[in-house]
Amino acid sequence: MTTTTERKLTTQKAIAEAVAIEMQNDESVFVMGEDVGVYGGIFGATEGLLAKFGPERIIDTPISETGFIGAAIGAAINGMRPVVELMFVDFFGVCMDQIYNNMAKIHYFSGGNIKVPVVLTTAVGGGYSDAGQHSQTLWGTFAHLPGMKVVVPSNPYDAKGLMIAAIRDDNPVVYMFHKGVLGLGWMTNNPRATGVVPEGPYEVPIGKANVVREGSDLTIATIGLSVHRALDAAEVLAAKDVSAEVLDLRSLVPLDRDAIVASVKKTHRLLVVDEDYHSFGMTGEVIATCIEGAFDYLDAPPARVATPDIPIPYSHPLETWALPSVDRIVEAGSSLLVTR
Amino acid sequence: MDIPKEHLVDMYETMVKIRRFEERIRELYFADKLPAFDIAAGLIPGEMHLAAGQEPVAVGMRPHLKAGDAITATHRPHHLAIAQGVDLNKMAAEIFGRETGLGRGKGGHMHLFSVEPNFGCAGIIGEGIPVAVGAAMAFRHRKTDNVALSYFGEGAANQGAFHESLNLAALWKLPVVFVCEDNSYAISVPKTASTAIADNSDRASAYGIPGALVANNDPVAVYEAMGEAIARARRGDGPSLIEIKTDRLWGHFEGDADAYRSDEFKTAMNEHDPLATFGKRLLDEAILNESDIASIQDAMHAEVEAALEFAMNSPYPAPESALEHVFAGRSE
Numbered sequence: 230m231t232t233t234t235e236r237k238l239t240t241q242k243a244i245a246e247a248v249a250i251e252m253q254n255d256e257s258v259f260v261m262g263e264d265v266g267v268y269g270g271i272f273g274a275t276e277g278l279l280a281k282f283g284p285e286r287i288i289d290t291p292i293s294e295t296g297f298i299g300a301a302i303g304a305a306i307n308g309m310r311p312v313v314e315l316m317f318v319d320f321f322g323v324c325m326d327q328i329y330n331n332m333a334k335i336h337y338f339s340g341g342n343i344k345v346p347v348v349l350t351t352a353v354g355g356g357y358s359d360a361g362q363h364s365q366t367l368w369g370t371f372a373h374l375p376g377m378k379v380v381v382p383s384n385p386y387d388a389k390g391l392m393i394a395a396i397r398d399d400n401p402v403v404y405m406f407h408k409g410v411l412g413l414g415w416m417t418n419n420p421r422a423t424g425v426v427p428e429g430p431y432e433v434p435i436g437k438a439n440v441v442r443e444g445s446d447l448t449i450a451t452i453g454l455s456v457h458r459a460l461d462a463a464e465v466l467a468a469k470d471v472s473a474e475v476l477d478l479r480s481l482v483p484l485d486r487d488a489i490v491a492s493v494k495k496t497h498r499l500l501v502v503d504e505d506y507h508s509f510g511m512t513g514e515v516i517a518t519c520i521e522g523a524f525d526y527l528d529a530p531p532a533r534v535a536t537p538d539i540p541i542p543y544s545h546p547l548e549t550w551a552l553p554s555v556d557r558i559v560e561a562g563s564s565l566l567v568t569r
Numbered sequence: 570m571d572i573p574k575e576h577l578v579d580m581y582e583t584m585v586k587i588r589r590f591e592e593r594i595r596e597l598y599f600a601d602k603l604p605a606f607d608i609a610a611g612l613i614p615g616e617m618h619l620a621a622g623q624e625p626v627a628v629g630m631r632p633h634l635k636a637g638d639a640i641t642a643t644h645r646p647h648h649l650a651i652a653q654g655v656d657l658n659k660m661a662a663e664i665f666g667r668e669t670g671l672g673r674g675k676g677g678h679m680h681l682f683s684v685e686p687n688f689g690c691a692g693i694i695g696e697g698i699p700v701a702v703g704a705a706m707a708f709r710h711r712k713t714d715n716v717a718l719s720y721f722g723e724g725a726a727n728q729g730a731f732h733e734s735l736n737l738a739a740l741w742k743l744p745v746v747f748v749c750e751d752n753s754y755a756i757s758v759p760k761t762a763s764t765a766i767a768d769n770s771d772r773a774s775a776y777g778i779p780g781a782l783v784a785n786n787d788p789v790a791v792y793e794a795m796g797e798a799i800a801r802a803r804r805g806d807g808p809s810l811i812e813i814k815t816d817r818l819w820g821h822f823e824g825d826a827d828a829y830r831s832d833e834f835k836t837a838m839n840e841h842d843p844l845a846t847f848g849k850r851l852l853d854e855a856i857l858n859e860s861d862i863a864s865i866q867d868a869m870h871a872e873v874e875a876a877l878e879f880a881m882n883s884p885y886p887a888p889e890s891a892l893e894h895v896f897a898g899r900s901e
Contacts, residue, residue, distance in 0.1 A: 326696060341893065
């Protein structure tokens, strides 16, 4: 009988632990944003940090996203490593100039002389009837703009390792946590939001996709909460004798194109699942990557399941219909296997 | 004037250097763009925003600076970069798009960045203001007595970034000096048509910080106001807002027909050219004589020519180097 038990954490607690470890190790790391202090972050990403590190390093800000994200840039240029929270990614409209025109471009404009090590954390995703200004993922929008890494963890282990990697990275990193994978008590229970997390520091490298389920008939490439939907769909497909491989991309920038191509060369079929909008986004980019790198290996045209090009609707049946679901993934996956 | 003579001379020399730099950039900018103006043509392509007339804003702070102080500037940045002591050769080379430039040709004249001295600027109105707030946060955290100076035009004082930044800096009592370069026009729109109150310095009271107005584009008055605000920030007493009434002698950008400013306005402005006015004052008060002025001009002009020579003799970057420096590599 074993005497060791593996410690389990929710994704939210794993993120907060990662920030705490890096703050302990590096005086230049500090946190700022709306409600990151006493509240611990609306989604708990800074839970317990104020008590550990005090108000000089865990800084509640006014509702001034342009001001405090711009300030994070200035602090980063001057030797700090800020972790700055944009409460919902949907709020990017009030501060995007600082993000894409300033944070993402200064290193380039300076010919590599100036580094901007900002981690911009933000909550993404829907599925709980928060309507069209609090439910988007928008990672494709950020990934389209050069100069920032875009990271989207799907589970507690990755969340901690990717956060530590993000804080240590000398580049701007947009770290997007999906509300549905955090393990929050006030969201629909998701068993995959709790998992084994080692206690010490470790990194999950940014830019490496992860095969979370091996398969031979079909690759399902996805990110964020849709990884969980894809795993559930793979179970259903297995019962129909379809062996689906599930590839968690883990970051859009850099995108692990080699992993996409390698998986499709093995399975010969690709389905891309994305909670972001259908057009001009991740699904198109992943499919283009597959066609460029594995065209001759394809047994069927690549397919995609995404949120249609509509604002995220409020009412439960509307939203449930719009977001990628297990049923839609199973249906699209099965269609790929139909002999042509 | 109870200002040390060496400060007055330093300010005058820097004004001469800035003016000469802007005049020569202007000549070289147009040299191969005429008779049919083509903005994409020539040794210096693209938009060019020159600061002739705004020299007092830049030189007045110069004697109060110390190593490590940060400046964030605007799309019209040359006077401030020169006054802070940014490497003139590398700055000129960047403007000419050369490999030896501050940004290896990737930024151009609106995106000049330097580590030492600590200088940056931005092409978007108001974008650099919150960056100065963050620099000040870093200075405080690292327990230095450095200050951050944020420069912006009177047009930027109507941007949200301005108000958010003043509130943050006042709330956190940060070592920032906000400096509004009021040249009366946001491209073609006069301040009277854009701003609900006469003086932006009055907006300081909304954030509970000192506000000062410097009239007449006078470098000595700028020196005094900046001295007080910088000292206040350095000793930890928080931010200030200073509005400086200045003049943009030329168009918003080179090639601007400048038809929106009346002849009367332009005549009055040129009669108050701050370089001529300040030079005359130094002569009248026997701080400099004619021969001093001649040798200052020779020295400053030579320095500018050397920088332009360096730039024009530097190679262009390899085209495919456009792909470099999007991301920094791991430094451990």
